[in-house]
Amino acid sequence: MSRYVRRFSRTERVLHWANALGFFTLLGSGLVLYLPSLAVAVGRRPLVKDIHFWSGIGWVVLLCLVVLAGDRRGILRTARELDRFDRDDLRFLLARRPAPQGRFNAGQKLNAALTAAFTLLFFVSGMLLWLGERDTRFRLESTVILHDGLMYAALVLLAGHLYLALFHPATRHALRGITLGTVREDWARRHHAKWAPR
Amino acid sequence: MSEARVGRGVFLTTVAAGLSSLWWGKRVWTGVSRAIGPVESLVPLVPSGGWRIYTVSGSLPAFDPATWRLELAGAVRRPLSLDYRELLALPKAEQVSTFHCVTGWTVRNVAWGGVRIGDLLARVEPHPDAHALRFVSAEHPYEDYLTLEQAGLADVLLAYEMDGKPLSRAHGAPLRLVIPDMYGYKNVKWLRRIELVPREGLGYWEQLGYDQDAWVGRSNGYGA
Numbered sequence: 001m002s003r004y005v006r007r008f009s010r011t012e013r014v015l016h017w018a019n020a021l022g023f024f025t026l027l028g029s030g031l032v033l034y035l036p037s038l039a040v041a042v043g044r045r046p047l048v049k050d051i052h053f054w055s056g057i058g059w060v061v062l063l064c065l066v067v068l069a070g071d072r073r074g075i076l077r078t079a080r081e082l083d084r085f086d087r088d089d090l091r092f093l094l095a096r097r098p099a100p101q102g103r104f105n106a107g108q109k110l111n112a113a114l115t116a117a118f119t120l121l122f123f124v125s126g127m128l129l130w131l132g133e134r135d136t137r138f139r140l141e142s143t144v145i146l147h148d149g150l151m152y153a154a155l156v157l158l159a160g161h162l163y164l165a166l167f168h169p170a171t172r173h174a175l176r177g178i179t180l181g182t183v184r185e186d187w188a189r190r191h192h193a194k195w196a197p198r
Numbered sequence: 199m200s201e202a203r204v205g206r207g208v209f210l211t212t213v214a215a216g217l218s219s220l221w222w223g224k225r226v227w228t229g230v231s232r233a234i235g236p237v238e239s240l241v242p243l244v245p246s247g248g249w250r251i252y253t254v255s256g257s258l259p260a261f262d263p264a265t266w267r268l269e270l271a272g273a274v275r276r277p278l279s280l281d282y283r284e285l286l287a288l289p290k291a292e293q294v295s296t297f298h299c300v301t302g303w304t305v306r307n308v309a310w311g312g313v314r315i316g317d318l319l320a321r322v323e324p325h326p327d328a329h330a331l332r333f334v335s336a337e338h339p340y341e342d343y344l345t346l347e348q349a350g351l352a353d354v355l356l357a358y359e360m361d362g363k364p365l366s367r368a369h370g371a372p373l374r375l376v377i378p379d380m381y382g383y384k385n386v387k388w389l390r391r392i393e394l395v396p397r398e399g400l401g402y403w404e405q406l407g408y409d410q411d412a413w414v415g416r417s418n419g420y421g422a
Contacts (some may be wrong), residue, residue, distance in 0.1 A: 039251040042370045043258055083205035090204075113205045117212035124217070129301070134407070136419030142223030145301040146216060148244075149223070 004182035007174075008105065011070030012078060016067050016178050019119075022059030023154075026122075029055060030151060057124050063119075082112045088194070100193035111161060118154050121146065215348055224302060231306070243357045251368045254402060259336035268373060270318060271395030273328035282372055287294040288313045293313060293353050295378035297385070298414045310376050311359030315349045317391070318356070328360075328394035333375050336388040342401030343410075344377065344384065354379050356389065377409040381412040 008016075029052040032038045033045070042048065067075050081104060088099035089106035104112070125147040132139035164171045165178075170191070177183040188195060219226075231243065251258075263282045270278040280288075290312050297305045315331070324346075331349050331374050334341045348354070355376040365371045370387025377384055383403040404410050409417040 002329055013289045030297045034245075035248060036246040036249055036251045036368050040258060044256050046255070053365070059214070081202050082203040086376060090202075113208035114212060117209045117216065120213055121216035125220075128220075128344075132301070135362035136407070139300075139419045140220050141263060142220050142301040144224040145227050147221050149219075186365075 002142075003185040005185050005188055006181055007183045007188065008181050009071055009074050010142075011066065011074055013181060014070065015066045015075070018062045019059075019115075020140065023158075025055045026052060026059060026154075029152070034148065034151070053130055056123065058069065060119075060123055067196060075163070079104050084110060090098065095170055101191065101195070103192055105192065111157060114157055115154075118150055122150050122154075125150065160180040190192035222309060228304070229244060229354050235306075245312070248303055249369075250303060251335060252299075254340055255337050256374075258367055259390075261367060263372070265373060266390075268389060269391040270322045270393075271391065272332065272395055273325040274394050275325070276321070276322035278318070278329070282338050285313065287371065289317055292359075295353055295376065297376075297378065298381055300381035300383060300408070300412065300418050308359040310355050311358075311362075312355045312357035312376070315354060315356060319346075319394075322394070324394045327396055330395050330398040332391075332393040332399065333386040333389060334391040334393070335370075335386050336390045340386065340388075340402045341397040342375075342384050342386050342404070343395070344375075347396060348377065348380075350409075351377065351379060379414055381414060381418065383408060384412045 029048055032042045032048045033052060053122040054102065081102070085093075085106060086102075090103065090107065092101060092106040093098055114192065125143050128138055128143045129142065129147060132143060163176050166172055173183060174185050199286075201379050220308040231248075234243065267284050268280045268285060270280075290311060292309070292311045293308050294307055297308050328346070330345050332341060332343050332345050356373055357376045360366070360369055365374060368382075370389070374387040375389060377387050384401070387403075398410060400410070401408075411417060415421045
């Protein structure tokens, strides 16, 4: 029997899945607005626009609510953990050599930083698109390029994330951690040697 | 062991790059798309060559060649109603032009085929007090206006062909207005009726605050 150790708090897990829910709702409605074939098949553009806009607002509000209602200090600690890269992290990323990792490996830290940046940029460019349709002072000719470009960049990141979480044999056990909170102790020692599970 | 705050560095750099792209994004994208132009015609870099299909109502108008008609009416001596076959029998004009959407996307080198407005006007004989045209779409309540002077620009076209094929439903089948010097919202799709009127009224987007004269690069907050 293998022992299990707690990797993610409830706030962390709810935050992750709230973010995933918001992302996929926005991706789905966004693709209907973006791809001509889907736009023609679905029609109802004004409704899809409303769904997309309010999903975006709801997404950000939901993320804020989860943090405010959850373990705020824990999330701040997690943010600091994600922020800091030590020598092993840089070795892991740059030299692609095995190096002992903490609770988050360097790739996960990078993914978190990019995902947070993309979220902010999606929100800002989305609001500019919405406002620009109503007031020319908010209309910039590059907003739509930024918003679409972010979609492509986020899809690349998501593809890597999904591969590692669902298919890659060595890492897919992490999915258990982000859903149930716990992971096998032996797996944690192997992949996150510097993390000392409490 | 020394630690570096790489996470916030990546976050802030990405946010800074993203926000600054609001100023350089379009220029860089245009440059890239020009540079790879010949390849892009074979392997489109973005879906459907960069077109997006914008509509304002619940569904796209359907085109039935058997029942479709284009009405030319208003301040004219001889109102005209054309069916699809009669439309295709008119003198055909072709052009390659660039399509600019006011939201920032651009599709270059679109091949259009259709009818010059002047050829139609000659047949309906406008009254001398008619100075503008009202273009009514089958997509209710979409419509827009051009002055006769604007409609007479050399590359203004009533297009029934795009890139060598009959205009598709998404692009306004069977007939749309093309005025490359103005943003896409003036290029009314799914045309059903053209009226000669004394002066311009407010089109669909103009009623929502967009500029009446939608010159590319010199209207709607651009090039000010």
